[in-house]
Amino acid sequence: MSFGIIEVITLLLGLAGFGLQANPRAPTADQALEYAMADADVAAHLDVASVIPGNYKLLGQLADQPQIKASPELQKLVRKAVGEIEGARGVARLATGIDVTADIADATAFVRFVPQAQPIFVVAVHGRFSAANLDKIAKAMGKPATRLDGGVIVGGGSAEPAIALTRSGVLLVGTGDLVRDRLADGWKPPSHDATTSLGTLADAINARPVFAVVLTMSAQARSEAVSHLGTRSFVTDLVTRHKAAAFSMFHDGIGWTWVDSSKSGVDAMELVSNGVVDVLRAGQIAPRGVAKIAMGAIDSYRGASAQVDDLIKHKADIMKLVEAYTGDGNFKVASDKNTRALRLTVRATGKTISEVLPIGLVLPAAIVGFMAARAGAAEAEPMPMMVAPPGPPGPMTAPPPGKPPAPAARPPVKKP
Numbered sequence: 571m572s573f574g575i576i577e578v579i580t581l582l583l584g585l586a587g588f589g590l591q592a593n594p595r596a597p598t599a600d601q602a603l604e605y606a607m608a609d610a611d612v613a614a615h616l617d618v619a620s621v622i623p624g625n626y627k628l629l630g631q632l633a634d635q636p637q638i639k640a641s642p643e644l645q646k647l648v649r650k651a652v653g654e655i656e657g658a659r660g661v662a663r664l665a666t667g668i669d670v671t672a673d674i675a676d677a678t679a680f681v682r683f684v685p686q687a688q689p690i691f692v693v694a695v696h697g698r699f700s701a702a703n704l705d706k707i708a709k710a711m712g713k714p715a716t717r718l719d720g721g722v723i724v725g726g727g728s729a730e731p732a733i734a735l736t737r738s739g740v741l742l743v744g745t746g747d748l749v750r751d752r753l754a755d756g757w758k759p760p761s762h763d764a765t766t767s768l769g770t771l772a773d774a775i776n777a778r779p780v781f782a783v784v785l786t787m788s789a790q791a792r793s794e795a796v797s798h799l800g801t802r803s804f805v806t807d808l809v810t811r812h813k814a815a816a817f818s819m820f821h822d823g824i825g826w827t828w829v830d831s832s833k834s835g836v837d838a839m840e841l842v843s844n845g846v847v848d849v850l851r852a853g854q855i856a857p858r859g860v861a862k863i864a865m866g867a868i869d870s871y872r873g874a875s876a877q878v879d880d881l882i883k884h885k886a887d888i889m890k891l892v893e894a895y896t897g898d899g900n901f902k903v904a905s906d907k908n909t910r911a912l913r914l915t916v917r918a919t920g921k922t923i924s925e926v927l928p929i930g931l932v933l934p935a936a937i938v939g940f941m942a943a944r945a946g947a948a949e950a951e952p953m954p955m956m957v958a959p960p961g962p963p964g965p966m967t968a969p970p971p972g973k974p975p976a977p978a979a980r981p982p983v984k985k986p
Contacts, residue, residue: 576880577644579887584635586894587628590780590821590923593620597676597696599762599772605694605742605752606768607680608760611791613771614783615678618697620821621780626671629655667706673698678775683791692744692752699741707733721753770814770827777825779818786814811835813912823901823919823926830912840907843916850918851899853928861892897925 596617606613632638633648663669674697681691701715701722708715708724715724718734726732726746734742734749742749751757762768767786774782787795792809799806808815814829826843830836865885871878881888901920907913918926 576884577641579884579891580637580641580644581648582891582895583887584632584638586891588625590819591620591624592821593617593778593780595619595675596778597775599775600759601696602676602678602694602775603762603768603772604738604759605692605736605740605757606678606760606762606771607682607692607748608766608768609682609788610680610767611683611787612681612783612785613679613768615676615771615775615779615781617676617778617780618674619676622671622674665706665710667703668697668699682788683794685790685794690745690748692742692748695741695743697741699735699739701735703741704733704735718750718753719755723749723753726750767814770816770829774816774818774827777818777820779820779825782816782818784814784816785812787812819923819927820919821923822921823917823923825915825917827916828914830914833909833912836907836909836912836914839914840905843905843914847903847916847918850926850928851901854897854899854901854925857896857928858892858898861888865889895924896928897921901926 596619602615629652633645633652638645638648659669659671668674674695676697677693677695679691679693681689683689704715704722704724711724713725715722717723720737721734723732723734726734726749730746731744732742732746732749734753736742736753742752760766760768762772764773770786771782771784774784787809795809796806799809811831812828812835813831814827816827818825828836828839828843830839865888868878868882868885872882873879897920901918904917904919906915908915920926
């Protein structure tokens with residue numbers, strides 16, 4: 571099929587329900603940081619349950635939505651794409667016994683950079699896991715599953731990656747030594763109170779984000795970063811000056827935290843933060859304005875091309891898309907600057923995240939791009955070539971009359 575403007579509009583209308591959901595059972599900091607790395611340079615947390623289950627359910631129902639069903643070719647393409655995704659899900663479940671759309675609740679990763687060596691890391695994943703999953707993973711990796719105190723581990727030399735299941739059912743993936751330390755009976759979770767490097771991450775997780783990333787760099791990591799950035803730049807100044815930086819995404823907005831080492835630095839970051847908010851508001855209003863201008867002017871080009879005429883016929887649908895995927899810029903902003911703690915905390919909130927962060931079309935656009943690629947691949951698939959079978963051997967050509975056939979060439983004879 572040709573994936574044209576009508577199919578794009580129809581598909582985007584069908585995807586309008588996709589997004590991030592609030593998770594009433596979101597993990598607490600105590601749960602997410604049970605197996606944390608106390609001195610991580612970078613840490614990230616993802617509440618998988620807020621992203622995958624709801625959107626995957628909607629994806630499975632996409633082909634049956636009325637606007638999709640109205641186009642048999644588009645419905646066929648959607649079913650094919652969903653089938654391919656379902657096939658990948660089935661392969662993962664067959665290899666590990668884990669359903670990536672239902673069995674994973676959340677994951678928290680910790681990374682520390684090591685000079686002149688590979689970073690070390692550990693990822694703690696909560697969900698529905700069992701020893702049988704480790705047995706399947708071990709079989710797929712071609713390595714034995716070994717019991718270690720109350721858990722099970724696969725692989726994991728001193729520096730090679732390992733995967734393990736703790737006695738409490740948490741899946742650990744990471745550098746072998748780090749994973750083994752966390753399986754031991756004597757393991758104790760590191761502190762994450764306000765005075766520690768994990769304190770900022772704990773505050774971010776307790777706010778129930780969908781995603782959060784925190785940067786608390788060690789002196790070594792700072793020096794390494796500055797050596798690559800140069801001596802004079804805004805980014806170099808931020809890396810050198812900050813104590814902690816965090817960015818979070820919620821189902822209804824975004825937030826960030828900055829902890830500085832000087833009052834002037836906090837004041838400067840407050841100004842930068844206010845500017846970011848202004849840009850975010852403009853990023854919501856500008857697309858709406860551009861769309862209105864375009865839809866108001868497009869009638870002047872009626873008849874110029876079939877594509878333009880299609881757009882004119884679907885002006886109302888296009889305006890629905892703009893309203894569905896952007897906001898009016900009037901989201902709420904709560905900003906708190908603590909000059910004593912040299913800490914700035916900002917939270918921008920709307921009805922949905924797309925009313926704050928102008929990425930409302932990112933997921934739908936990715937899916938539309940995938941569909942278009944599949945449609946293009948189907949059109950580009952070459953037709954099988956029909957090869958004619960070999961015919962009977964032709965008649966031998968006789969030499970002209972009166973001329974005997976030329977004798978075959980004989981090799982020269984060497985004289986003694």
